[in-house]
Amino acid sequence: MENVDLPLTPDFEVWPVTAKTERFLVQDGALVVEWSDGARCAYHPLLLAENDPAGDVLHPLSRExxxxxxxxxxELKVVDAQISEDGGxxxxxxxxxxxxxxxxxxxRGIGWSGVVEPLIPAPILWRGRELTEPPTFDGSQALGDETVFLSWLRALRDYGVARLEGLPVRDGLLMETVERxxxxRESNFGRMYTLEIKDDPDSNAxxxxxxxxxIDMPTRECPHGLQFLFCRENTTSGGEGIYTDACRIAEDLREEEPEHFRALCEICWTYNNRSKRSGYKASGPVVELGTSGEITAVRYNSWLRAPLVAALEDQDRAYRSYRAFARRAQDEAYQMKFAYRSGDLLAFDNRRVLHGxxxxxxxxxxxxxxxxxxxxxxxxxxxxxLERHATGREKS
Ligand SMILES: [Fe+2]
Known part of the structure; x- marks a missing residue:
């Protein structure tokens, strides 16, 4: 159990005490702690000084x-350290x-011991034959039970697509659920939009x-990250949703078609929306990489691409790689297909999972x-x- 008398931390996270200090050392003014779990961590004096929880450094309410x-x-230096009576x-x-x-x-939690946990767990990649339906949860249970709601959100984070089913069809339910x-995030289609047939459509949708x-909104500097679709009624035939994990496609291209993969990471396409009432434009590569080479997002939408203004050899490389991506995106092996049923609320990561x-x-x-x-x-x-709530260890 956590000792409530321990010093504050510069956040509202939970920091269970999982190891004891075996030994303190001072090395070039830095504090070195040997922990009982075998870790040996060094702390720069300025890191410690600016995270001092005393009130003249850290505001006790904002924790900033x-x-x-x-x-x-x-040249501030640590000169010594010890365990205080309260365990601090x-x-x-x-x-x-x-x-x-x-x-x-x-x-202990912030100590460098050779491994840094990623902020977000690595995604679970899938092809359509491996994940034939979105991870699905009972809608009423999810809205009534925080644990089920959390499971739905974790599935959305990990698979990039997750569904609630059997929800009551009523005005405001989608907005209330998203606002939980x-x-x-509003768009040029408004705070909420309705997928319906328009006489003067500003999108093929x-x-x-x-x-x-x-993906939607490739025309934005940072495209919208999540999309939620609530099916209130569907008695038409056809119109099944088609979802594809673009990170899976990109990883397969990295492995099997590395030249196209490199081109997809390097060449920037510009996207422009085709509206009489707005003029959004943005550019970026089809595959976005993080600093460790991990795929962070994709920007793929074949009908919102502006003409590529580039040297002919670059145009050629761009088209060949775009076609390589499109071949996989349109390949049924990658696709998950399902009907929208009344009461379904589908959530997906718009920058990872392609929809159609x-x-x-x-x-x-x-x-x-x-x-x-x-x-x-x-x-x-x-x-x-929610994870803090779930463990019952939320700090005030
Ligand atoms: Fe769309």
Whole structure:
């Protein structure tokens, strides 16, 4: 159990004390701690100083530091450390600075021991034959039980697509559900949009045509991270949703067609929306990589691409690689297909999972689907917050 008398930490996270201090050392002014779990971690004096939980460094309510990096002497050194009576770790300083006390769970948790946990777990990649349906949860249970709601959000984070089923069909339910996760991200289609057939459509989505695999909003500097679709009614025939894990496609290209993969990571396409009332444009590579080479997002939408202004050899390389991506995106082996049923709420990662649909017969019945966007950060924040609740260790 956590000792409530331990020093504050510069956050509202839970830091269980999982290891004891075996030995303290001072090395070039840094604190080195040998922990009982075998880790040996070194802490820079300025890291410790600016995270001192004392009230003149850390605001006790906001848990944010109130000082500038320049308020500490550049050559500040740790001179000694010991365990204080309450179990905190007490550090003594050069320059006549008063001592500081640290939470041992926090100190162990932030220590470098050769491995850094990623902020977000690695995605679970899939092809259509491996994941034939979205991970699905009972909608009423999810809305009534935080644990089930959290399971739905984790599935969305890990698989990039997850569904609630059997929800009551009523006004406001989609908005209320999304706002439990975080703020809605509006778009040029409004705060919420309805997928219906329009006489003057500003997107192919507002027709009954089939839609090829794509992400929405490739025309934005940062495309919307999440999309939520709530099917209120569907008695038409056809119109099945088609979903594809673009990270799986990209990883397969990295392995099997490395030249195309490199081109997809290097060549920037510009996307522009085709609206009489707005003029969004953005550019970026089809495959976005993080600093460790991991795939962070895709920007793929074949009908919103602007003409590529580039040298002929670059145009050739761009088209060959785009076609290589399209061949896999349109390959059924990668695709998950399913019907939208009344009461289904489908959530997906718009920057990872491509969506599309079969065409449908607009004369054969009614089809009413509401849509809302949000962002990935809101999902990740909601998961962390619910996880604190779930463990019953939320800190005030
Ligand atoms: Fe779309």
């Amino acid at each position: 530091t109130v000082l500038s990096p320049l308020d500490f002497p550049e 770790i007490e550090v003594f300083w050069s320059h006549g600075r008063r001592g500081s006390r640290y939470h041992p769970g926090w100190l 996760i975080g703020p809605v 507002f027709t009954s045509s089939a839609l090829l695999q794509h 649909r079969n065409g449908y017969d607009a004369q054969g019945g009614k089809r009413l689907i509401e849509g809302i966007y949000a962002d990935r950060d809101d999902l990740h924040s909601a998961i962390r917050t």
